[in-house]
Amino acid sequence: MTNMIHIVIGSDLFKPSIGGTETVTHNMGVNLTKAGFKVTVIAPAPKDMQTTPKVEKDPGGYTIVRVRSYGIPIQQNLRFSKHAYKQIAEYLDNPSNTPDIIHCNNPFPTSRELIKYAKKHDLPLVIGSHLMPESFTTSIRRLGGLHHLLDAMGWHYIARVYNKADRVVAPTQTALNYLLEHGLKVPTQAISNGIDLAANAPLRVDKAKLKRELGIKSQYVVVYAGRLSVEKRIDVVMAAFARLVDQYDVELILIGDGNARQTLEKQAKRLGVQDKVLFTGFVQELEQKRRYMAVSDVFAIASPVELQSIVALEAMTAGLPILAVNEGALPELAQKGVNGGTFTDGDSVGLARMIGGLLSDPELLKQYRQGSLDIIKHHDIHDTWKQYSEMYKAVIAKHNNS
Numbered sequence: 001m002t003n004m005i006h007i008v009i010g011s012d013l014f015k016p017s018i019g020g021t022e023t024v025t026h027n028m029g030v031n032l033t034k035a036g037f038k039v040t041v042i043a044p045a046p047k048d049m050q051t052t053p054k055v056e057k058d059p060g061g062y063t064i065v066r067v068r069s070y071g072i073p074i075q076q077n078l079r080f081s082k083h084a085y086k087q088i089a090e091y092l093d094n095p096s097n098t099p100d101i102i103h104c105n106n107p108f109p110t111s112r113e114l115i116k117y118a119k120k121h122d123l124p125l126v127i128g129s130h131l132m133p134e135s136f137t138t139s140i141r142r143l144g145g146l147h148h149l150l151d152a153m154g155w156h157y158i159a160r161v162y163n164k165a166d167r168v169v170a171p172t173q174t175a176l177n178y179l180l181e182h183g184l185k186v187p188t189q190a191i192s193n194g195i196d197l198a199a200n201a202p203l204r205v206d207k208a209k210l211k212r213e214l215g216i217k218s219q220y221v222v223v224y225a226g227r228l229s230v231e232k233r234i235d236v237v238m239a240a241f242a243r244l245v246d247q248y249d250v251e252l253i254l255i256g257d258g259n260a261r262q263t264l265e266k267q268a269k270r271l272g273v274q275d276k277v278l279f280t281g282f283v284q285e286l287e288q289k290r291r292y293m294a295v296s297d298v299f300a301i302a303s304p305v306e307l308q309s310i311v312a313l314e315a316m317t318a319g320l321p322i323l324a325v326n327e328g329a330l331p332e333l334a335q336k337g338v339n340g341g342t343f344t345d346g347d348s349v350g351l352a353r354m355i356g357g358l359l360s361d362p363e364l365l366k367q368y369r370q371g372s373l374d375i376i377k378h379h380d381i382h383d384t385w386k387q388y389s390e391m392y393k394a395v396i397a398k399h400n401n402s
Contacts, residue, residue: 006038006098007392010114011105012069012080013131014043018258018282019227021130023310024171024193025105030060031385037392040097042088042110044069044079053087065091067110081110088113099123101396105130107161115164124399126392127162129170129179132328135231135305155182162186166395169388171308174329178307189391193308194384195376199286200317202373203294211295218276219249220359223296223320225289225311226303228258233325235260235267236302239348240355242271248359250276253292257282293318297365298358304345306330316376321368323354339371 009028013021025041032039039062045054046066054066067084091097102118103126104111111127118125133154137147159182162168168186170176171193180188203210211217222244224237234254241252254264254277261279268274283289293299299315304327306312312322312333324334326342334340340358343350358365 004036004038005100005392005396006040007032007101007103008040008042008092008099008114009103009105010042010110012044012108012110013078013106014041016046017078020306020308020310021105024128024130026058026060027193027381028103028105028388029058029062029064031381032388033061035385035389037389039063040065040099042067042081042091042114044081044110046079050087053091055091067091080108081113084110085113085116088117092117101126101392103128103392104165107158112161115161119164124395125165126167126169126395127165129158129162129168129175130307132178132305132307133158152182155179159183166399167391169391172329172332174332175307189387191387191391192379192384193310193313194381195310195313195317195379196381197317197376200290200314202317202319203290205291205294207295210291214291214295215278216251216253216295218251220298221251221253221296222298222300222355223253223255223292223315224300225255225283225292225314226301226309228254228256228261228264230260230263231303231305232258232260233302233304233346234264236325236346236348236351237300238264238267238271238273238277240300240302240351241277242273243349243352244356244359245273245276248356250359252277253280253296254278255280255283255289255292289314290318293320296320298323298340298355300351300355301325301330302343302345302351303330304328309333313376313379316372316379319369319373321358321365322372323351323358333375335371335375339368339375 011025067087069079069081072078101124105128173190176188268277299320306328322334322340324330
């Protein structure tokens with residue numbers, strides 16, 4: 001092993017696809033490089049029939065190796081690297097590219113090929129848990145209890161794949177508990193995805209002036225940020241918001257884009273609130289996202305498939321109260337009586353009641369803002385990468401001594 005530890009990270013979910021795992025994987029590449037590791041991310045190529053691995057350098061300092069992949073017609077930019085073992089081995093077998101440890105971020109084909117490579121070459125293996133099977137069964141929930149069976153099968157499958165690891169890491173204990181309940185037996189560790197507290201801190205601005213600049217005309221603003229897709233249940237937030245407009249001078253900002261946007265736009269029109277809803281589209285610039293957060297009063301998230309939620313971390317860093325569905329790991333962030341609270345999955349009436357209660361109580365709103373700022377201190381991105389660094393070194397040492 002050289003002085004610089006070489007970490008190879010595998011993920012089918014990677015840019016240009018947009019989502020939580022994609023963000024986590026990119027952040028790992030950037031921050032582990034800053035921490036002194038040599039980092040390579042192996043991910044799907046953007047085109048079919050690629051015959052050799054394509055190597056590129058990310059502006060964040062890490063290397064990206066694109067391998068043979070197949071497209072998914074139903075979702076733009078989403079690809080999987082099935083049958084890519086030969087290309088992966090072609091790159092990693094080069095003595096200058098030999099890994100010291102392999103880290104996979106999901107149970108999909110790229111990760112499975114890397115798991116195979118790690119076992120064949122007796123390399124230490126860490127697997128990260130960043131998604132829930134429930135993300136893929138949202139569309140069949142109307143069929144009754146079938147989705148419960150499929151969800152359980154999905155968790156058992158993930159646990160079976162992850163049992164090949166030396167250690168499984170996840171952003172929350174809730175995420176690990178799902179796996180432990182479905183048969184995971186290897187050592188585990190919870191490490192928050194983390195957030196850059198300084199870069200996402202509340203903007204000190206003239207709120208009224210900033211509202212005018214952004215075209216916001218209402219006294220209050222409810223905000224959601226993230227991918228606009230069916231499993232995120234933004235329709236629940238929209239329905240809750242529609243119950244508020246007759247009683248409160250309020251607008252809704254939806255930061256992000258996705259395949260559910262047109263459906264949400266139609267819902268807003270059907271509910272008669274289209275003039276009160278701002279669809280920003282995908283916002284790449286952090287400063288612009290911070291501006292939207294700065295004019296907002298409450299962050300609402302109804303997605304039942306979050307194993308942490310980076311956008312919720314961003315909202316908390318901006319000092320926003322969090323109202324979240326009582327599913328997944330969101331209750332770890334939205335704490336009743338501290339910085340917000342939770343509602344039952346699909347309960348738009350309950351969410352509307354909670355939002356209204358906050359908008360009607362300026363002191364509670366102020367208290368919950370501070371509550372978010374207090375909780376988020378435990379998710380400092382610098383602590384995240386320190387824990388990852390220590391974890392990798394410990395896994396390598398234990399694997400090599402076993």
